[in-house]
Amino acid sequence: MNGPDEEFRLALESGELRLQHCDGCARAVFPPRIFCPHCGGTALAWRPAQGGGEVYSSTTVHMVPKGQAPYNVSLVALDEGVRLMGRVEGRQVVIGQRVTLRVEKAALIFSPEGETP
């Protein structure tokens, strides 16, 4: 039997971000858990994420090997109510801006809403 981490990973590898939702308190749960960290409930059901969210915080990493470009690391608050790390690819990344998710090589990549990647 696969644990929640492995279930999550397999879905992501197939191109889909899935989140657990707790039957007990109706909250989304991330990272995947054995039981709900909010209410302790054990009935957690997987649902695909809708893909919309907002940049909660963001940094550009400048300590990169020679020849590589600085890159973005952000925390995104998904509309489901969970926050997770991902990369925002946009001309300018601003905290509070709306972003849209795509899964690329099992990673969470976000673009500013309305900007096509």
Add this chain to the structure above:
Amino acid sequence: MSGSSLRGSIAITGVGTAGCGEAAGLSELELLALAAHAAVVDAGLTMADIDGLCTANLNIAMWPLNVVEYLGIRPTFIEGTNIGGSAFVAHLLQAALALQAGICNAVLVCYGSNQRTGTFGRRERTIARNSLDPAPYEAPYAPFNPPSSYALIAARHMHQYGTTRPQLAEVAVAARGWARLNPEAFSRDPLSIEDVLNARMVSDPFGTHDCCLVTDGGGAFVLTRAERAKDAPQPSVYMLGVGTAAWHRTISGMADLTITPSVDSGCRAYAMSGLGPADIDVLQLYDAFTINPILALEDLGFCAKGEGGPFVEGGAIGPGGRLPVNTNGGGLSCVQPNMYGTFAVIEAVRQLRGSCGDRQVAGARAALVNGNGGNAAASQATAILGTAETL
């Protein structure tokens, strides 16, 4: 619930440091042992008197065993809880409980690291740690940790409260001001706000001067019950209050990036001590990055949430400012061998003994030490220490 029976029950009777800065040719155990020996001598004891041990190491899982063998001690109390750099502040609570219960009589809290000059360097250690303690939900995005996690905290604080990079720079400049008065500090060249702002970027909003030093160093201190401390050769410094709090492990799991667990650890330490922010004469706030002292000043009640930036402006926490913070120069300018907790405690003790020379805070009677641990302000341990007058 406040644990007030522990107030003033134990004392720090000896402190020692070794190899602060660069200590090429010395191993981690050797640095630890040099500091431990100095602390035990300072306490007027011998290593044979040590029957309690608190220690931690970021690389070696069973580190207390390495230490007992090397020091040649057989302690009746062994405490190796590792919650990051705050661990050695947190150890005060466990040590106080053990001393008060009569499990032991003299506890040695000790640390050593050669992360700057050691042959197994920082890069190798990071790779090893990441493979032993993977962060599967962060690793694909390659945050440059710990700077990137604290950079995310700082960026959010700036967004939410209007904190600025020059305000962050004030923290680095104040630390350097103190370091220039401390012969033991590693970085003592003049540093201006402009220097901080113009430094090479690491993970924005942090440039190199917003990030702590990477040094070698050993630090140790000795604890005994208060009644036994009366015989110690140095003026004793008493533990008035202590509290520990931990809420998460990763930056993704931090509930509000602008609020650290020191909100809780501080409350616990204040409650035990019966003191509040207005009673504190000198602060040692774990400054892994320039944002850390700002968060601690807010979370420990020295200013309102969001006002830490304006609070530190105009040299307010540097020499001659209104609130002395990190009088040794802190991890930003004095010493930062990966885990800084022992050094924050040691500087508080030296201030309360009145032995700090040019950087002495006149009449210091009560000191607050705040430890920070983990890649994301994950653990916080707050201690309030005082002279005999404060008992």
